[in-house]
Amino acid sequence: MANVSSQDLGNEPIGKLLIRQAVPASIGILVMSLNILVDTIFVGNWIGSTAIAAINVVLPVSFFIAALGMAIGIGGSSMISRALGANNTIKALKTFGNQLTLTLLFTVTFAVFGLYFVDTLIPAFGGKGNIFEPAKVYYEIILYGVPILGFVMMGNNVIRAEGKPKFAMYAMLIPSVGNLVLDYIFINVLGYGMAGAAWATTGSYVVAFLFIFWYFLSDNSELKINFSHFKLQKAIVSEIASLGFVTLARQAVVSVTFLLVNNALFNFGGETSVTAYAIVGRMMMFVLFPVFGITQGFIPIAGFNYGAEKYERVKESIYTAIKYATILGTIVFIGLMFFPEIITKWFTSDPDVIRITPNNMRWAFAAVPILALQLIGAAYFQAVGKALPALLLTLTRQAIFFIPLMYILPVYFGELGIWIAFPISDVLSTLVTGYFLKREINKTLVDKI
Template sequence: MAVTADELGTQDIKKLLIKQAVPSSIGILFMSVNILIDTIFVGQWIGSLAIAAVTVVLPITFLISSLGMAIGVGGGSVLSRALGANDREKALHIFGNQIMMTVLLASVFVLFGLFFSDEMLMLFGAKGAIVQPAKEFFIPIIISVPFLALCMMGNNVIRAEGKAKFAMVAMIIPAFVNIALDILFIKYLDLGMFGAALASAISYFTCFLFVFWFFVFKSELRIKIKHFKFQFPVVKEISELSFVTFSRQGVVAILSIILNHTLYTYGGEHSVAIYGIISRMLMFALFPILGITQGFLPIAGFNYGAENYERVKETVQLSIKYAAVLATLIFVVILIFAKPIVAVFTSDSHVIDQTPNALRWVFAASPVIAIQLIGAAYFQAAGKAKKALLLTLSKQGFFLIPLVLILPNFLGIFGVWIAFPIADILSTILTGYFLKKEMNTKLNKTNDGIL
C-alpha cells in the first residue's frame, strides 16, 4: 500500500523507512541492471571500444538530464516541507514551477549539445578509435534527454509524495523496454551503436509516459493552469537546493572528463573501457545504499518541515545503520568475486586481467560511505543548501579530482584507482563532523524546546 504524505509524520520510522527505501532500491536496481546489461550487450556484441564510447557519452547526457533530477530533488525537499507544514497550495505551485524549469533548461542544453556535439565529445574524452562509435551513440541519446529529464524530475516528486512504489515502477518500465530493444536492434537487426542509442531513447520516452499517467490519475498534486506560473520566491527556493544536486552532477561530469583523459594518457582505450565497467558496477552494487538515501529524503524533509526533530534524528540514525551494514556486505562480495564479475562484460583478455584489482580498490572504502551519503542528504532534506552543497561536492570535487590529477604522476594508472577510497574516507570524516554537530544541536530540540 502506498504511503500518504501525512503518514510520513506518523508511522513508525523503521516501517516507514522500509516502505520508502525498498521500492526506491528496487527501482535503482532495475535502472542499474538496465545500464549494466546495456554495457554487457555492447561489450559482447560490438566490442570493448563500444564500452569506452558509452563511457564518454553517458556523462554528457546524464549532465543535461540531471537538470531534471536536480529540480526534482531540490523541489522535492521544498515540496516535502510544504506538505509537512500542511501548505498544499504552495506544494502545487512548487510542482508547476518544477515542470516549467525542467522543460526550459533541458531544451536549451540539448540544443547546445546538438550544435556543439563534436566539441563536447572531444572534451569528454573521445579520442582515437573511440570517436566514431561515440558519435553514433550520441545523437539519438541527446534528442531524447528532455524526456529523461522530466522522468527524473517527476520521479523525485512522486517520492516526495510518499508514493515510492510508483516511483519504482517508473524506473522498472524503461529497463525492460531498453533490454528488449537492445536485443532486437543490436543482436538481430545489427544496428550497432546507433541501435543501442535508439533503444535507450525509446525507453526514456516510455518512462515519461508512465510519469505523465501518474500525475494525471494517481497523484495528490492535482495542479491547474494557475500553478504554471513562475513565482520568483518558489523558483529561488527550488534553485538553491537544486543547485546542490546539479553541482554534484556537474562535478561528476568534470571528474569524467579528467578521468577519461588521464586513463587514456596512462593506459589507452582499454583503461577507459576498464573504468566504464567499474562505473557501472558502482551504480549497480550500491543500489540498496542509494535506495535508502532516496527513501530517507521525503521522511526527513516532511518531519523537518513539521518540526518533529526527534523523528528526523531517528531517521538519520536508522538510515546510516542499515546502509553501513549493506555497504559492508557489498564490499565483501566485490572482494571475493571481482574476476568473474568482470568476465561477464567482455572477452577482451587485456581488460579482464586489469579490471578486478582496480574494482577492489575503488570499492575499498565502501563500508564507511553511508555516513557521507545520508549526512549530505540530511542537509538537503532540511533545506540547508550551503552545507548540503559543501558535503555533496566533498568527495568528487574537493578530494577525488585533485587526487586523480596528482597521484598518477607518481603511481601511474594505480594512482587513479587508489584515489577513490582515499576520497571516500576524507569526505566521510568531513560529513561526520558536520552531522554530529547538527545532531547535538538542532536535532536535540523538540516542539517544546530542548530535550
C-alpha cells in the same frame, strides 16, 4: 506492500517507514542499474569493447542534462515534502508547476547546445582515436531523448515526495525493462549497432515519460495543478534553485570526473584503461543500489517530519538510515573484494581488459562500508532545506578531494594513483560529513526536541 500516503510519513514507526520507502526505491535503482549493466554487457558482446568505452564517453554529457531534471525534481521535492508536512498544499502545487516549467526550459536549451557542439564535446570527454565515431553516433541519438529523461527524473522525485514509493519504483522499472527488450531487437535482431543501442535507450525514456504523465493525471497523485501554477514565481524558483543546485553540482562533478579520469587513463593505458573504468563505473551504479535506495527513502521522511516539527523522528531517521545503509554497503564490499575477475568477464572477453580491471575495481570500492555516512549526511541537509552545507558536503567527495588526488597521486604511483584516489577521497569526505552531521544533530535537532 502497502503504499504510503504523505501523512503516513509523520506517523508510522521510522524503521518500518524507512523500509517501506527504501525497498521500492532500491528495487527501482537495482533494475535501472541492472539495465545499465546488462546494456553494457550486450554492447560489449554484440558490438565490441570499444563500444563500451564510447558509451562511457557520452555519459557525462547526457548525465549532466538529465541531472537538470533531477536537480529541479529533488530541489522542489524537498519543498513539497516540507509543505505537505506543514499542510501547505498551495505551496506544494505551485512548486510542482514551477518545476515543470523550469525542466522544459533548461533541458531543451542544453540539449540543443550539446548537439551543436558535438564534435568539440566528444573528444573533450575522452572520445579519441577509434572511440570517436561510435561515440558520436550514440551521442547524437541520446541527446534527442535527454529532455524527456529530464522530465522523468523530475517527476520521479515528486512522486516520492508525495509518499508514493511504489509508483516511483514503477517509473524506474518500466523504462529499464523496455530498454533491454529494445536492445535485443535493435542490436541483436536488426543489427543496428551503436545506433540501435542509442534508440533503445531513447525509446525507454519515452515509455517512462508516458507512465509518469498518466500518474499525475490519475487519482493517485495529490498534486492537481492548473495553468496558473506554471507561472514562475521568484521565491519558489530561488528555493528550487538553491536546493537543486546541490544535485546539479554533484552531477556536474560526476561529469567532470568522467572527463578527467577518461583522459588521464587514456594517456596512461589507452582504450584498455578507459574500458576498465567504464566497467568499474557500471558496477558502482549497480552494486550500491541498496545504499542509494535507503538514501532516497530517507529524504522524504526527514523532510516531512522536519516540516511538521517532529525533530525526534528526524533524528531517529538519520541514525536508522545510516545503520541500514552501512550494513548493506559492507555486504557489497565483501562481494566485490572476492569476485572482481568473474564480474569483469561478464562485460568482455578482451584479455587486456580482464587483466587490469579486477585490482582496479578492488581499489575503487575499498571504502564502500563507510560511504553510507557521507551519503546520508549530505542528503539530510538537502532534505531539510539547508542548501549551503548540503552543497559543500556533496562536493567534498569528488570535487574537493578526489580530483586533486587523481592529479597528485599519479606523480608518485603512475596509473595506480588514479585508482587509489577513490578510497582515500571516500574516507576523507566521510570524516568531514560525520563531523558536520554530528554538530547539526547536537545544535539543531537536540535543542528543538
